[in-house]
Amino acid sequence: MSQRIYLPKYLDIGANAVANLPLLLADLRCKKPLVLSDKVMDNIGNVSRIRDLLAKHDIASDQFLDTMTEPDEASLLPAVELFKSGGFDCIIALGGGSVIDSAKAIGLLAKHGGRMRDYKVPHIVNEEIVPIVAIPTTAGTGSEVTKVTIITDNDTDEKMLCMGPGLLPVASIIDYELSMTAPARIAADTGIDALTHAIEAYVSQKAGLFTEQLALSAMGLIAPNLREAVNNPKNLLAKEKIMLGANMAGMAFSNASVALVHGMSRPIGAHFHVPHGMSNAMLLPDITEFSIPSAIDKYADCARAMGIADKHESDKVAVAALIEELVQLNADLGVPSLAEFGVKEAEYFDSLDLMAEQAIASGSPGNNPKVPSKEDIIQLYRKVWH
Numbered sequence: 279m280s281q282r283i284y285l286p287k288y289l290d291i292g293a294n295a296v297a298n299l300p301l302l303l304a305d306l307r308c309k310k311p312l313v314l315s316d317k318v319m320d321n322i323g324n325v326s327r328i329r330d331l332l333a334k335h336d337i338a339s340d341q342f343l344d345t346m347t348e349p350d351e352a353s354l355l356p357a358v359e360l361f362k363s364g365g366f367d368c369i370i371a372l373g374g375g376s377v378i379d380s381a382k383a384i385g386l387l388a389k390h391g392g393r394m395r396d397y398k399v400p401h402i403v404n405e406e407i408v409p410i411v412a413i414p415t416t417a418g419t420g421s422e423v424t425k426v427t428i429i430t431d432n433d434t435d436e437k438m439l440c441m442g443p444g445l446l447p448v449a450s451i452i453d454y455e456l457s458m459t460a461p462a463r464i465a466a467d468t469g470i471d472a473l474t475h476a477i478e479a480y481v482s483q484k485a486g487l488f489t490e491q492l493a494l495s496a497m498g499l500i501a502p503n504l505r506e507a508v509n510n511p512k513n514l515l516a517k518e519k520i521m522l523g524a525n526m527a528g529m530a531f532s533n534a535s536v537a538l539v540h541g542m543s544r545p546i547g548a549h550f551h552v553p554h555g556m557s558n559a560m561l562l563p564d565i566t567e568f569s570i571p572s573a574i575d576k577y578a579d580c581a582r583a584m585g586i587a588d589k590h591e592s593d594k595v596a597v598a599a600l601i602e603e604l605v606q607l608n609a610d611l612g613v614p615s616l617a618e619f620g621v622k623e624a625e626y627f628d629s630l631d632l633m634a635e636q637a638i639a640s641g642s643p644g645n646n647p648k649v650p651s652k653e654d655i656i657q658l659y660r661k662v663w664h
């Protein structure tokens with residue numbers, strides 16, 4: 279079976295790669311960028327750093343900072359209007375996954391109009407959007423290299439999955455020095471999100487040799503370094519490895535899809551506002567245990583790639599170590615239970631049927647090595663309520 283791979287046209291990777299931005303814009307023939315970011319990035323000086331750099335190279339820019347964490351459609355509209363009225367020719371997305379996801383959706387709506395729900399799966403976004411230069415400041419979502427954006431529908435609270443090659447940023451700057459300021463909670467959640475991308479891309483029914491190698495490398499970069507990168511953010515080497523690992527995991531899952539963890543995670547995020555990486559972390563051990571019987575060899579490979587089992591150990595021993603490690607990782611990184619996070623038990627159990635339907639509708643559970651029924655998903659939602 280062959281696999282078609284979509285990647286950005288340009289990747290600038292490494293310390294101070296952000297200095298290449300003016301040259302990159304010249305290569306892209308972009309002359310008037312809109313810098314899309316958020317207040318946090320502005321407060322720590324990253325927005326002015328980028329705009330000063332542009333000004334130094336006689337590139338006029340403007341900024342939009344009112345992006346929203348886990349964006350909904352309404353949050354995009356002022357930026358769409360600003361883009362259309364301001365004569366801009368590209369968007370520089372500076373921030374975490376939410377900023378980059380917002381940029382993709384703004385670039386789509388600014389060029390083609392309509393509502394975000396017009397573009398959700400099963401629609402494939404082949405439409406060419408405004409060129410996006412993505413500069414991630416957290417190591418996690420991989421949005422800088424994916425053809426995916428997640429936007430919440432304001433009417434239904436659904437976290438809509440929108441997907442297609444049109445949504446790929448044309449260029450990405452992967453500068454791990456920009457991730458040094460991410461708070462520990464965000465570094466932990468986004469790091470587990472990246473690890474989940476790598477594991478799910480590897481076991482996905484849409485995996486191929488190319489994405490498998492990316493996913494295994496990503497696991498090898500993320501798993502042994504995540505605790506250190508979170509607990510000691512000044513450890514440059516750990517930060518560099520996590521940033522690169524998250525990026526490679528993004529390339530892997532963008533081309534091989536995610537699976538059941540992400541399928542079940544989005545409804546938890548939409549209904550109970552649990553951050554994306556955290557809800558993945560809450561689900562990952564139990565969903566992995568559910569899926570192992572259908573792909574024990576692949577999950578054993580994950581354990582070996584993560585450095586928690588060696589190649590002489592049997593698959594059975596390796597997958598037991600994997601489950602143990604995923605549970606321990608959540609404990610070490612302070613991932614709360616759903617109840618500890620503040621999800622109300624009655625509301626949660628009342629929502630199981632709807633959440634299971636939304637999980638299935640996203641298509642992601644269909645990529646899982648063990649494809650669950652709706653009843654299986656409901657049982658798994660019950661199980662993760664600790």
Ligand SMILES: [Fe+2]
Nearest residue numbers: 419471475554
């Ligand atoms: Fe994710």
